[in-house]
Amino acid sequence: MAPLFFVAMGLIVATGCRDSAAPAPVATKASAPAAAIQLTVLVAGDEELAEGLRLLRGEWKARSGGELSVEAITLDDLQKAEPLAGDLVIFPSRWLGALAEHSQLRPLRESLLESPELGLSDIFPAIRNGEMKYGGQTLALPLGSPPLLVFSRLDSPDQMAGSQWTPPLAGRAAAYTLLARAISYTESPQRADALFSAENMTPRIGAPPFVRALSEIKEETSAPDDATPVDFASGIQAVRSGNAVATLGWPGLLREATQPVDHPADEAAAFSPLPVAEQVYSQSQADWENQTFPQPVTLLGVEGRLVGACQSSRNAVSAFKLCQWLASGDIAVQLSSRSWGTLWFRASQARVYARWAGGQAAPDSSTPVTKVVAEALAVETPVMVPRVPAIDEYMDALAEAVRTAEPGEEAVNAALSEVAAKWEAITERLGRDGQARAYRRHLGIDVLEAE
Structure with a gap:
């Protein structure tokens, strides 16, 4: 019996050793890096801004890893496009209602509006509380709006x-x-x-x-x-x-x-x-x-430019990040100041106002133009x-x-x-009813329903 006992024990030990051994590594495919996101920005009626945005493509790629495509379109193209074939759209501020009524824009997220990077309180009140809003919602960020x-x-x-x-x-x-x-x-x-x-x-x-x-x-x-x-x-x-x-x-x-x-x-x-x-x-x-x-x-509203995220975009998170980037910091100065239809729109930008004014300085005997603009845009x-x-x-x-x-x-x-x-x-x-409703939303009387 002894030999059989030792043979059985040997089998048990051998089996136990095989079960407790580390499993052989399973061959797996290396995970592919996340594909770079390409965003398309439509610039309506402002070739100067379109060209300025093209110059920022390299900086955006270095920052985000993504590609940036810029397409200049006419205002007629903007009116006819349904839906907009882009992720962001830059447009004259007076067109905000037309785009909103055709559900072309995504309302900006509260997290974006409250972010320190955006610095919402730095934007002049007339733009922050007036021009950016339509029907009780904030639908776009400013790139500058000159008061007459x-x-x-x-x-x-x-x-x-x-x-x-x-x-x-x-x-x-x-x-x-x-x-x-x-x-x-x-x-x-x-x-x-x-x-x-x-x-x-x-x-x-x-x-x-x-x-x-x-x-x-x-x-x-x-x-x-x-x-x-x-x-x-x-x-x-x-x-x-x-x-x-x-x-x-x-x-x-x-x-x-x-x-x-x-x-x-x-x-x-x-x-x-x-x-x-x-x-x-x-x-x-x-x-x-x-x-x-x-x-x-x-x-x-005589001129002025806004930038908003297109409702049709499949890259909403990245589109909102780009929107904020274009309206903040030195990038906003570089981009906005290229267009004759814009103006400095933040209190902090007044120190470089000459970027918008073609290097012109106000005469010493006059009220500084920065003060004139600040007072005009201080109204609620x-x-x-x-x-x-x-x-x-x-x-x-x-x-x-x-x-x-x-x-x-x-x-x-x-x-x-x-x-x-x-x-x-x-x-x-x-359509009278639709136009009257849009006018009331423009005035802030009626609310624009969320999609």
């Missing part, structure tokens, strides 16, 4: 009147020139919805503030019939070269000079806020009244060009009337009545 300002000779006693006052009347600028003056004649509580009724989108363009404003513009600009209207950039050039006393514009246009300026007037011109009217039209009294506490006007509730679908079509109809109306109150009333009829036709074509 007066650019004038410092020795001019009356900046906005007389034969040498040069209002920009070329293209859509004519509509904004009228809007800036008419809003100053409107009571502060009614300024935000001065153009339309918030209830049903009925035009208010024939109201007394607009009649007075257009009548004054026609009286002050009795130019020959063959005179070519100037745009904002040309008006700035006229003041700098001594051919005009005052015009409207913003500092970013100083870099748009078509020829070198070498004139004493260039050193004696500066930016200032839009003038405050002595009188406003009281709706309750149906009459003109002197302002007891005059309120300045901040008008946004700016007047914004209505951010509704087809806003450019509405403004084009108004601009044409501003240019072609004959002087005199009767002719002005007739011209504005024709504008109202054209606006009604646009609203009916697009």
